[in-house]
Amino acid sequence: MDRRPGPRHQPRPRQGRDGRQHPPGRLQAQPLPPLTRRRAITFHSAHTAYLCAVAEALTRAGISVTEWxxxxxxxxxxxITLDPxxxxxxxxxxxVWDEERGWTLVWGTDDSGRHTHFAALSDGPLPTPDELTxxxxEAFRVRLPGDTVTGGAYRYQDDQDDGFEGRLTSYTR
Incomplete structure (x- = not known):
């Protein structure tokens, strides 16, 4: 075997997950997984924690949540999609939830995939997860008539002084 001195093996830089080149032999700090990063709460994301809390309460009560x-x-x-x-x-x-009308149970679909039956479930826009559960x-015990959605809203998205935002963002803490 030939043991002549020759060019020494030089490790090449590696490309990291962030797309940058990193020097060889150095450990790189990995970013935290997306679910553990603290994200800023914006107006359009403030309801996410509330919907998550509702989905978790339904699951704890034995109601099968497919996705939300x-x-x-x-x-x-x-x-929130549920099993039949x-x-x-x-x-x-x-x-289905919206900040003006609260919760509605929807079921049945037509040929275009749109729901055909609707029933209001809440007496306000923000019942607690346990109240909604x-x-x-109750709606699962006795089939609701499919036409009980009221036309009016409990509040409007532009309302600033009704305490809604404070109650909604309380689920993020």
Missing amino acids: SAEPDDPRTGL VPAYGEDDLGL TAVQ
């Missing part, structure tokens, strides 16, 4: 989302619409909205229950047959079930459990 908080949408940055004006007014702010959210959707006997009172509603095989119809798709969901809970109780309303959903």
Whole structure:
């Protein structure tokens, strides 16, 4: 075997997850996973923690939540999709929330995928997760008529002095 001195192996820089070149042999601090980073709460994200708390309360009560989302619409909205229950047959079930009208149970879809039946579940725009869970459990015991949505709003998204924002953001703490 030839043991002549020759060019020494030079490690090459590596490209990190952040796309930058990092010198060889140095440990790089990894960023925290996205779920543990503290994000600023904006007007259009303030309802996310509330919807998460509702989804968790429903799950704790044995109601099967398929998925949930908080949408940055004006007014702010959210959707929680549920597994079918006997009172509603095989119809798709969901809970729709908006900051003006509160919670509505929706079920059944037409050919375009739009829900065909609606029933109001809350007496205000922001019931506690436990209050909403109780309303959903009651709706699952007795099928609601599919036309009980009121046309009016409990509040408007532009209302600034009704205490809504403080109650909504209390779920982020």
